[in-house]
Amino acid sequence: MSFFRKREEKNVLHIDHLNPMMKRAIKTLIDSGVPEVARLYGFRYLIPRLGEPMFVPLGRLDDDFKDVFEAFNRILEEVNEVKFRGMETYRLWYPTAEEIEHFRFTFYSIVSQEGGMKVGIGANPLASLDQDLFKLGGVEEYVVNKKVLILTPALVGQAVNSQSVLSKAKNVNLLDIVSERRGEIIESFLWLNKSFHDKYDKDRDYDVELSRMYMQRLFDVISKIASGKLVKSPSEYETVLLPLFIFPKRRIVGNVSVMEAWNFNEEFAEMLRQARFHDVEVTPVIYNYEVINELVDNYAPRAENLVILTDQKSPLLERLDFLSWTKGYKVIKDGEFTKILQPAK
Structure with missing residues (x-):
């Protein structure tokens, strides 16, 4: 001051x-x-x-x-x-x-x-909260004193929270599929915000450079906090956690660009036509099923357990037909928000 x-x-x-x-x-x-x-x-x-x-x-x-x-x-x-x-x-x-x-x-x-x-x-x-969208309290036995690999950064907040179940793990590493698309995510939101102000704000009061700076600052803050947790090439781990967002089928997309998804996926394109800018999202694009399938195929077979956490009540795995790897695992526990799998022998 x-x-x-x-x-x-x-x-x-x-x-x-x-x-x-x-x-x-x-x-x-x-x-x-x-x-x-x-x-x-x-x-x-x-x-x-x-x-x-x-x-x-x-x-x-x-x-x-x-x-x-x-x-x-x-x-x-x-x-x-x-x-x-x-x-x-x-x-x-x-x-x-x-x-x-x-x-x-x-x-x-x-x-x-x-x-x-x-x-x-x-x-x-x-x-950060000890648990938030994903119910970590139900998987404590697979985390405490275990070497844990988390396939996406969707649990970074919990991994750095001192009261989280993840704080009791022997070691926690996370793969970051978000930061590699950081620039694309920022530019997509800039386009979305500017489109809104150009069409519906009589003063068109939106500064792209200030907005870009503040979005970048959010990424920088998270990157600093997560330093040491995010890895590119994990080696030893016993438990693999997969935080899995459950999307409506009409919002499921492959590994495409954000702008391609927004403009050509029927659901997102309709949101833009109806000026429902606040309903448009990047999560289904960044956490798309092709990337998730590849991550599971590359890392889960070497783990003792594959723990799937969902952000909402999910159906049986076999009903999630966009997941190509489910037949290679046997289900040990099938809960509404938590599923414990092991590689099929």
Whole structure:
């Protein structure tokens, strides 16, 4: 926080009353948190349960700025002023969460103690949880004191959480099929966001360079946290974990580019035609069945157990006909969210 800036603030009730660079920065950042990228790595932005613990009134952002990056730095200054108290509240709500200094920004308004309205932005912290989309609690016996290989980075968040079952493993390595497509993912979201603003935002307030920088920052933050866990050539392991996202059949695609999937898969193309931009996703493209099949074929046969975790109740394996390797394994346990397999002799 600059010592030369006064702490007084006006009660700004609409983003249109801010400096154009700040207005542009806020609208850009709100689109740039890309929670789906966090999900690809097993992280999430914590959702407030009551109020907004990290709230910055628009009046704190009312100043002159030469460009969106200067405005962005002001936003971070203001978030730094409230983040420590805000983190304390989030820890009460999410006792197993480990917060990370990266935020998703949202619009938020409150009624002040004086009875007036305050309008501003909320900052929701990125975090890892002990378990999240995938039910790790049910596979403890296959993880504790075992050398574990995870075939995708969908459990990085849990692998770095000190209260997770994975923290009890002898060793945990993850293969990263996401970072190799990092540039493609970012450029695809930039295209999606810009398309939305060009068509439906009368001011077209979206700064591609600021958005690119903030998306890249998310990848950089995760890469730093996961350093040492992500590997390219795993050697020894006893248990293989496969976090498997279950998609509707109409969203299942092969190993194609994101833009090809969005424009030519009937489901995604229809979303774009109907302007359902927030329903468009990259997860089925990055975690496509061809890549999953190849990973299982390359690594699972050498393991004692292949543990499949699904993000929702899944049918019997034989009904997932896009998985080409299932006949090579015998099912030891077949649960709604967890399946334990061993190579067929």
